[in-house]
Amino acid sequence: MTDINDYITNDYKAINSQETIAEVQDFFAEVSYSHFSVIDEGIYIGCIAADDIETFDGDKKVSDYKYTLEGFFARKNMIWLDVLEVFAKNHTNVVPVLDDENNYTGYYELEDIVKFFHETPFLKEQGGIIIIEKSILDYSMSQITQIVESNNGKLLGLFVSEANVDKIQITLKIALGGMNEIIQTFRRYNYEIISEHQEDNYLNSLKERSEYLDKYLNM
Numbered sequence: 001m002t003d004i005n006d007y008i009t010n011d012y013k014a015i016n017s018q019e020t021i022a023e024v025q026d027f028f029a030e031v032s033y034s035h036f037s038v039i040d041e042g043i044y045i046g047c048i049a050a051d052d053i054e055t056f057d058g059d060k061k062v063s064d065y066k067y068t069l070e071g072f073f074a075r076k077n078m079i080w081l082d083v084l085e086v087f088a089k090n091h092t093n094v095v096p097v098l099d100d101e102n103n104y105t106g107y108y109e110l111e112d113i114v115k116f117f118h119e120t121p122f123l124k125e126q127g128g129i130i131i132i133e134k135s136i137l138d139y140s141m142s143q144i145t146q147i148v149e150s151n152n153g154k155l156l157g158l159f160v161s162e163a164n165v166d167k168i169q170i171t172l173k174i175a176l177g178g179m180n181e182i183i184q185t186f187r188r189y190n191y192e193i194i195s196e197h198q199e200d201n202y203l204n205s206l207k208e209r210s211e212y213l214d215k216y217l218n219m
Helices: 021-030 062-068 080-090 110-118 141-150 179-188 198-217
Strands: 035-040 043-049 094-098 104-109 128-135 154-163 167-175 192-195
Touching: 021 035, 021 062, 035 094, 035 104, 043 062, 043 094, 080 094, 080 110, 104 110, 128 179, 141 154, 141 167, 141 179, 179 192
Parallel strands: none
Antiparallel strands: 035 043, 094 104, 128 167, 128 192, 154 167
């Protein structure tokens, strides 16, 4: 699988803090970025927002509006899920990337990170989705994995999709194995099944058709 660092790009150079606002306005008119990186003497100092730039005085420099810059960024060693979180929290389609010494190395584009996500086994591989829920004090990731694997299932991925002070919801993607056996085992361990797998729906559909046929034959 491709490394997420392969998606770091430098198609456009970072904005220099000594550039005029007019120059930056021209830049944003050419691209569809919500933000873009600003550097001062080679050091990253924040991102300038496209929405903000429209209201600034074109004759002034970017440095005159330093107080408006947003300081979000990703590290080169961040996993893709954390990078995606930076995008989401800052409502941006561009995230600057810094190395461990805080050197600016380029930026990620949201479209590329979503593409990377689509290439992960969690989305790419065929399998079934189960959402389970349990008391936040009682659940165990090792137990969840054991339940799947003890029923000959292959866990493609899982993540906490919702949580509060009382309960936690976990989304799992599973390949192989008997899905209904896995579901029944989760129920035996007091996990609530929030979503039913397609096989459960298929069995329900067969049951409904069987009941309809019985009624038809008894008319």
